[in-house]
Each structure stands twice: as structure tokens, then as C-alpha cells.
Amino acid sequence: DARVTQTPRDKVTEMGQEVTMRCQPILGHNTVFWYRQTMMQGLELLAYFRNRAPLDDSGMPKDRFSAEMPDATLATLKIQPSEPRDSAVYFCASGLGGGTGELFFGEGSRLTVL
């Protein structure tokens, strides 16, 4: 059963600490999205990769967030230093093709920054 896998599922950390979230897209998918979900803002797009190249990260706070795809089976989202306002659920999604394909989401990583 192909699915997007995200780790960790839950993370509690203190302000100022570095946080790394990982995503394994569905094998063969060439597009990867990172979203953040909060009660106030809903789902916000943070970054978008196609064929491992970053296409759009305009939704991501550049001073503390970074997103990479070291290889086709791994996408990472890093926050350094973390702040309480970063508390949210972070979702990774993957899909096929240049933009018309269906997207499949992981279960999310719930981050709490104290």
C-alpha cells in the first residue's frame, strides 16, 4: 500500500532548538509539497519541489526555515531556531507529473514549541 511517510509524528521541543521533519514520498512520485496547518491559518503552502529541485518556497520564512531533497526518496524541512509560533501540523504531499496529477498526503508531523 503506497503512502507518504512522515517522521516524527509528534515532536515537543523548547524554543530555540533545531527541528527536522522528514518525508518519504510515494516511490516514483516526482513532486513534493510541504504544507503547514494551524487553526487560524488553515493549510499554508511552504515549499514545492519537482524532480528534487525547489520551485517555490515563497511561503516559507527564509530566516529560520529550510527545505531540501537530498535524494528522490527523502524530503526534509528544518526549523532553526524554533519559536512557539511555529507550533502546527506539518504535512508533506507527493504526486506525479508537472502539475495536473493527484496529490497524496502523509499523516503529518505535529510540532509543539514551548
Added chain:
Amino acid sequence: KQEVTQIPAALSVPEGENLVLNCSFTDSAIYNLQWFRQDPGKGLTSLLLIQSSQREQTSGRLNASLDKSSGRSTLYIAASQPGDSATYLCAARAGGYNKLIFGAGTRLAVHP
């Protein structure tokens, strides 16, 4: 800039009712529109994907329609069941990088 709006924000219905969830988008130049379901504390499950050239898609008791010219999509749920209780999100794929832009969702409660 693409904006997606969902109405109503919340809906409570008795079991067995047929219901319609609405989604509107501001930029009609979309590639596709996708409907998702999200259960509390869970990820998003894809329900239906409608390409820009299509008018509707059906899966079981679900039917989604798309009217690009008016910037609207509807999700029709027939014979609702308590297990349908969840948040339903629509998302439009548009823009130069084919971003998926989400609405705020409709929180549905189906009571026995």
C-alpha cells in the same frame, strides 16, 4: 492570486440526508480541483480529482462537479452516514508552479 472559499464552514445533518458542500475559486485558470477529507488528528485523504477539462467525477456516494466559468465546485454526498463526519477541504491547482491552494474546509457532522 488564487483564493479558495468554502461554504458553509460547518454543517450538522441527520443521517440519511443528501447534502451539498460548496467551493469557489477566484481564478478560473485552474489545472484541476481536488476534494479531500480530513478526520481529527489525521492527514488528508483524497476523495475526488476533477481535471479542468472535466465537468464531474463520481466515487460511490460522492459526486463532485466543476464549473470553471463561474469559479465553482460542489461536492454532493448522497444518503449521508455518521461515518461521513469529518472536515472536507477543496483545493485548486493553479498558478505558474501549479500550486495547490486550499479552502478553509467545511466541518460536517452527521448524527444518527
